[in-house]
Amino acid sequence: MSTATTKPLSLLVTGTIGIDTVETPTARAERVLGGSAAYFAAAASRLAPVRLVGVVGDDLPAHHRTILEGLKGVDLGGLETRNGGKTFAWGGKYLLNLNERETLFTELGVVADAPPQVPASFADSELVFLGNTHPAVQAGLLEQVSGRKLVVADTMDLWINIAHDDLVHLLSKVDGIVLNDSEAAQLTGVRNAITAGRRILGYGPQFAVVKKGEHGAVLVHRDGVAVVPAFPAEEDMVVDPTGAGDTFAGGFMAHLARTGRTDFETLQTALSWGTVMASFTIGAFSLDGVARASADQLAERYSRFARHARV
Amino acid sequence: MSTATTKPLSLLVTGTIGIDTVETPTARAERVLGGSAAYFAAAASRLAPVRLVGVVGDDLPAHHRTILEGLKGVDLGGLETRNGGKTFAWGGKYLLNLNERETLFTELGVVADAPPQVPASFADSELVFLGNTHPAVQAGLLEQVSGRKLVVADTMDLWINIAHDDLVHLLSKVDGIVLNDSEAAQLTGVRNAITAGRRILGYGPQFAVVKKGEHGAVLVHRDGVAVVPAFPAEEDMVVDPTGAGDTFAGGFMAHLARTGRTDFETLQTALSWGTVMASFTIGAFSLDGVARASADQLAERYSRFARHARV
Numbered sequence: 001m002s003t004a005t006t007k008p009l010s011l012l013v014t015g016t017i018g019i020d021t022v023e024t025p026t027a028r029a030e031r032v033l034g035g036s037a038a039y040f041a042a043a044a045s046r047l048a049p050v051r052l053v054g055v056v057g058d059d060l061p062a063h064h065r066t067i068l069e070g071l072k073g074v075d076l077g078g079l080e081t082r083n084g085g086k087t088f089a090w091g092g093k094y095l096l097n098l099n100e101r102e103t104l105f106t107e108l109g110v111v112a113d114a115p116p117q118v119p120a121s122f123a124d125s126e127l128v129f130l131g132n133t134h135p136a137v138q139a140g141l142l143e144q145v146s147g148r149k150l151v152v153a154d155t156m157d158l159w160i161n162i163a164h165d166d167l168v169h170l171l172s173k174v175d176g177i178v179l180n181d182s183e184a185a186q187l188t189g190v191r192n193a194i195t196a197g198r199r200i201l202g203y204g205p206q207f208a209v210v211k212k213g214e215h216g217a218v219l220v221h222r223d224g225v226a227v228v229p230a231f232p233a234e235e236d237m238v239v240d241p242t243g244a245g246d247t248f249a250g251g252f253m254a255h256l257a258r259t260g261r262t263d264f265e266t267l268q269t270a271l272s273w274g275t276v277m278a279s280f281t282i283g284a285f286s287l288d289g290v291a292r293a294s295a296d297q298l299a300e301r302y303s304r305f306a307r308h309a310r311v
Numbered sequence: 312m313s314t315a316t317t318k319p320l321s322l323l324v325t326g327t328i329g330i331d332t333v334e335t336p337t338a339r340a341e342r343v344l345g346g347s348a349a350y351f352a353a354a355a356s357r358l359a360p361v362r363l364v365g366v367v368g369d370d371l372p373a374h375h376r377t378i379l380e381g382l383k384g385v386d387l388g389g390l391e392t393r394n395g396g397k398t399f400a401w402g403g404k405y406l407l408n409l410n411e412r413e414t415l416f417t418e419l420g421v422v423a424d425a426p427p428q429v430p431a432s433f434a435d436s437e438l439v440f441l442g443n444t445h446p447a448v449q450a451g452l453l454e455q456v457s458g459r460k461l462v463v464a465d466t467m468d469l470w471i472n473i474a475h476d477d478l479v480h481l482l483s484k485v486d487g488i489v490l491n492d493s494e495a496a497q498l499t500g501v502r503n504a505i506t507a508g509r510r511i512l513g514y515g516p517q518f519a520v521v522k523k524g525e526h527g528a529v530l531v532h533r534d535g536v537a538v539v540p541a542f543p544a545e546e547d548m549v550v551d552p553t554g555a556g557d558t559f560a561g562g563f564m565a566h567l568a569r570t571g572r573t574d575f576e577t578l579q580t581a582l583s584w585g586t587v588m589a590s591f592t593i594g595a596f597s598l599d600g601v602a603r604a605s606a607d608q609l610a611e612r613y614s615r616f617a618r619h620a621r622v
Contacts, residue, residue, distance in 0.1 A: 097502050191408050192546040215526035216540055227540040229527055235503040 009149065011257040012051040012122055013040045014141050015131020015246070016111055017079070018088035019064070021104070022242055022285060025096050029240065032286035033064040035088060036131040036154070039243035042287040043250030043277035045073035046298060048257035050250075051125055053078030053141070055116045057085035057109055071291065078119050085110035098238050099214055118144035127262075129253050131246070132156050135163050135170040142173060150262050152176035154249060160186050171203035175262075178209045178249055193218050194225055207267060209252070211245060219271055223264040228271040231279035231305060240285045244278040247290050251277030272306030279305075320460065322568040323362040323433055324351045325452050326442020326557070327422055328390070329399035330375070332415070333553055333596060336407050340551065343597035344375040346399060347442035347465070350554035353598040354561030354588035356384035357609060359568035361561075362436055364389030364452070366427045368396035368420055382602065389430050396421035409549050410525055429455035438573075440564050442557070443467050446474050446481040453484060461573050463487035465560060471497050482514035486573075489520045489560055504529050505536055518578060520563070522556060530582055534575040539582040542590035542616060551596045555589040558601050562588030583617030590616075 015037030022029045037054045044050040052074055058081055068076060086109035094101045115137045118125075124147035130138040132154040142151055151174045159167050160183060167187075171177060177200060179187070184196040197208040197220025207221040216229040252274035256262050276298060283289040326348030333340045348365045355361040363385055369392055379387060397420030405412045426448045429436075435458035441449040443465040453462055462485045470478050471494060478498075482488060488511060490498070495507040508519040508531025518532040527540040563585035567573050587609060594600040 190546065192544075194543050195546045198545075212526065215523065218543055225543055227543045229538040229540040232505050232529055232536055232538045233503075234509075235501065235506045 007260045008048065009126040009257045009260050009262075010051065010124065010147075011044060011048055011127045011129070011253055012053060012078075012118070012125035012145060013037050013044065013129045013131060013250070013253075014053040014078075014116065014118075014138075015040060015129075015133070015154075016088045017052075017054045017056050017060070017068070018090055019060075020242060020286070021089075021091040022240055023093040023104075024098065024240055025094065027239065027285070029285035031061070031089075033067050034090065034242060034286060036246045038068065038287060039246035039281065039290075040129060040131060040250035040253075041074045042071055043247035043281065043290045044254035044257070045071050046277065046290065046293075046295075047251065047254035047273065049073045049075065050254065050257075051075045051078060051122045053116050053118050053122065055080045055082055055085070055110045055113075057081070057087040058083050059085075060087045067287065067291075071287075078116065078122055080116050082110045082113070085113070092242065094241065098241055101241070115140060123147060126150070127253055127257050128152070129249060130154065130174070135159050135166040139166070139170050139173060142170075150175045150256070152178060152249075152253065154178045154245075155183065157183050157186055168203055171200065171205055174205055176207045176209065177205050178211065178245075178252075180245075181210050181212045184208070184210045194220055197225075207264075209271070211248065216275070217248070217271055219267055221264050221267060226264070226268040226271065228268075228275055231275050231301075233279060233282065238282050239289075241282050242285075243281045243287070243290075247281040248274035248278040251275070269306070272302065276302045276305055318571045319359060320437040320568045320571050321362070321435065321458075322355060322359055322438040322440070322564055323364060323389075323429070323436035323456060324348050324355065324440045324442060324561070324564075325364040325389075325427065325429075325449075326351060326440075326444070326465075327399045328363075328365045328367050328371070328379070329401055330371075331553060331597070332400070332402040333551055334404040334415075335409065335551055336405065338550065338596075340596035342372070342400075344378050345401065345553060345597060347557045349379065349598060350557035350592065350601075351440060351442060351561035351564075352385045353382055354558035354592070354601045355565035355568070356382050357588065357601065357604075357606075358562065358565035358584065360384045360386065361565065361568075362386045362389060362433045364427050364429050364433065366391045366393055366396070366421045366424075368392070368398040369394050370396075371398045378598065378602075382598075386433075389427065389433055391427050393421045393424070396424070403553065405552065409552055412552070426451060434458060437461070438564055438568050439463070440560060441465065441485070446470050446477040450477070450481050450484060453481075461486045461567070463489060463560075463564065465489045465556075466494065468494050468497055479514055482511065482516055485516055487518045487520065488516050489522065489556075489563075491556075492521050492523045495519070495521045505531055508536075520582070522559065527586070528559070528582055530578055532575050532578060537575070537579040537582065539579075539586055542586050544590060544593065549593050550600075552593050553596075554592045554598070554601075558592040559585035559589040562586070580617070584613065587613045587616055
């Protein structure tokens with residue numbers, strides 16, 4: 001459901017709030033704040049207000065909650081704390097070139113139980129981003145947002161493998177999908193990112209954003225195809241790639257929210273905002289990179305990158 | 312030696328003129344016209360006059376010579392035909408995804424003998440593109456162009472391996488270098504394309520163009536860094552990738568020639584012209600794709616791609 005108003009649109013994100021332990025070849029971060037919804041909200045809130053829906057256990061460290069509460073523009077009205085529950089935790093290790101990683105552990109905790117509920121006060125949200133989880137859960141969350149005008153879902157290889165039919169059903173109900181090039185190939189059997197994207201549109205969405213990591217992203221839309229290169233980050237600029245994809249999505253969706261537009265041209269511009277948010281994220285552990293960049297730094301990098309493709 | 316006039320600059324290319332036999336998963340082209348200088352000239356001549364320097368044997372089929380002679384704007388005054396010599400021939404086979412290829416045979420023929428000579432009438436050429444060959448030969452050719460204002464060299468992994476010192480010497484004498492990301496990594500020991508490019512500037516050039524194939528290219532320049540995505544070609548658009556790199560270089564250099572400018576901003580725009588030329592090249596066997604595109608098609612694709620990053 002594409003709209004073309006110029007009134008800002010309200011934005012809601014569902015996803016994980018987690019505790020990450022990350023090792024890189026040169027550094028380590030122990031039990032820092034992470035999770036798809038946390039990263040998304042930290043980035044999105046730099047451009048537009050965002051409503052967060054997710055669950056944590058009552059073990060969430062107080063300083064992590066303080067960080068979330070300190071994110072200006074993030075409405076935590078949908079953050080549920082489950083007594084006796086354990087917060088989602090993830091541990092990962094990046095290999096030498098920082099483009100490959102291995103997962104050391106995943107403790108689902110409360111995420112394995114009932115999904116979060118969208119509070120009634122959030123049901124009028126116009127833009128919805130469904131962070132990566134089981135597609136049947138995503139479909140259930142979507143139904144709770146009666147005011148939705150445009151819904152975009154993230155997914156991953158696991159669901160393509162074990163919940164293919166649920167994913168195809170979800171695709172018939174969303175307006176956009178965000179996935180990696182390898183996932184697009186897996187879903188369609190087509191390696192070419194654009195051709196794969198077009199096949200995905202056959203399942204129902206208006207557009208697919210196919211992410212190519214350090215090689216940028218492609219927007220395959222019913223109205224056209226657009227490409228964006230990755231931000232050309234030098235080696236010493238990359239501290240921790242965790243959250244790059246989630247903050248890319250956050251910047252992308254928030255640009256739609258603040259402009260109140262969801263047409264092809266706006267989506268294309270939104271790709272660059274996503275890229276800029278991701279470029280700050282990878283410069284520090286946890287949410288620090290994107291949360292601490294000044295407004296001037298964001299605007300300056302956007303201008304150099306999106307308008308001139310320069311750094 | 313950067314200049315900033317607005318008078319067009321003369322352009323010279325040295326490289327191979329060859330006979331290619333190409334197999335793709337779905338088609339085959341037998342003994343068609345190819346070679347780095349032929350591809351370069353076919354692309355460059357779409358934007359600016361170009362002088363070609365190279366050698367062939369007297370076995371070059373008459374219809375190949377007719378094709379070369381038919382390229383409007385290509386001055387063949389530096390095309391030497393050696394009696395009794397054999398024209399360079401190459402055979403290659405592309406694997407299923409068209410991004411990998413294997414060389415089936417390489418018959419150097421006259422290319423293994425003495426290098427071509429730059430005719431006296433070409434010695435005043437201002438822009439020089441040294442197609443890929445032994446760096447000592449490239450250095451010798453460069454010296455023959457006394458009027459040179461900006462020299463760009465192509466190279467390949469073979470010379471990094473077996474002629475490293477000659478290549479480093481060449482780098483101290485050129486203004487720009489064009490190479491693949493894997494070659495940049497091999498030369499510098501650094502995988503990151505931008506960091507590798509900066510290291511290469513340490514050898515002397517003002518700029519390095521690091522090509523990433525289907526992922527675009529990066530321009531690392533003393534005055535800044537610029538990125539260009541690849542043209543987002545769908546599967547059915549790619550017939551034969553042969554010559555994509557050479558026509559990229561041809562479009563790139565010809566844009567400098569016709570604008571008479573070699574500053575960073577112009578080089579950045581030139582990247583997009585290179586990308587557009589390569590996108591036509593891969594759509595057909597031999598020079599056909601880039602030679603047969605209409606002027607309107609070139610302009611239209613440039614506008615969509617470079618101005619809007621759309622297809």
